[in-house]
Amino acid sequence: MLDSRPVVVGVDGSPASLAAVRYAVRLAERRQTPLHLVHAYQYPLPGYTMVGFAYPSDGSGEAAREQIAATLKALAERIRAEHPDLVAVHAEQVAGPAAAVLIELARGADVTVVGTRGHGGFAGLLLGSVAAQVATHAHGTVIVVPPAAEDGPDRAEDPVAVGFDRSTGAERALRFAAEESLLRGTALAVTRLYDPVMDRDGAYAALSIADAVKILLDEYPSLRVDADTLPSESIARGMIEISAEAGLTVVGSRGHGGFAGLLLGSIGRALLHHARGPVAVVHPTHAERNVS
Known part of the structure; x- marks a missing residue:
């Protein structure tokens, strides 16, 4: 094992974050280190939902956490099944702003991976505020992955x-x-x-x-x-x-x-x-x- 520190990846259900997860899986395989899936949450205004991570409009924090936990568990199980050579796969949800959570976790990470733009913000932006903040302020190495990488090859054969x-x-x-x-x-x-x-x-x-x-x-x-x-x-x-x-x-x-x-x-x-x-x-x- 090259490093026992994990590859940390932010997950919010957006196309860019799913591309980041796929990239992080391959990265963790190559580096022979655990994969750590993280969903950071702050309950939004009633009625607002995010794709893949739907929040109940009644403001029930417990229901939201259970929904997210089930989604993350299913994702982790699928990754384990499809990539049995991974050292380990962990998934958790953490209360707090996404950028702040990922910047803190980066302190103990081998590499931190984020998608270019998650849910929220303006559709025309090429780089979201979370990716920008993490890439600017996190310790260690941060890899920012565009959504085009989701369905395409890893480009791992390119220099x-x-x-x-x-x-x-x-x-x-x-x-x-x-x-x-x-x-x-x-x-x-x-x-x-x-x-x-x-x-x-x-x-x-x-x-x-x-x-x-x-x-x-x-x-x-x-x-x-x-x-x-x-x-x-x-x-x-x-x-x-x-x-x-x-x-x-x-x-x-x-x-x-x-x-x-x-x-x-x-x-x-x-x-x-x-x-x-x-x-x-x-x-x-x-x-x-x-x-x-």
Whole structure:
């Protein structure tokens, strides 16, 4: 077992959350770690219901909890039956705002998985407030999964893509991406996007990525790495284009540039809103943040 900490996934019955569950199942299988299904609830106004998790209009908290518990139990049992190689499957409902609940559980998670947008909010939004808050504030790695992944393949045979800029966040992302590539048996596509105004011929970018790949291969000698440098006037746009060919696009919580207090940089935010596949945002873990 790689890690006894679970893969935590938020469930609310929406298409995006069901896609996140399917993704989390495969992730937990690869990482040989338990799967933890979580439904966070706050009783809404009378008469309001959510698909798959219907709340009674009489305000009865007990009836609502029983309904959700039955739904979660059935989901967990189906997952166990369809994926017998999973280490374990746990399901629970937790009272509280969904983002706050998942951010707290992420402290002890191996990876936290959320759908891009759950129930509620505006239909035109590509990224919901819960996914945005969890991806920005949670400890450890958060993977945000779009609903298109629900009925389609895992894209697990496509390369894992990671952007590198020599920041501490990028180095952490690089290692997570390398681990995922090895578990999937795919190549790792490491890209150093550079501004041609600042680095006209890309010489500095090429040198920095060569150093990073050498260190990575010393640590993971069986890893297949495709390293490249590309000029781009917009690093964010360049990473969005790269995501179209990736099974997973990985980014550090904050790279070079911006304000030190920001938890998620502009590139990460752009990817979460516009990437063409799942995105992993790699934050420091709870233990790393508490190292004195």
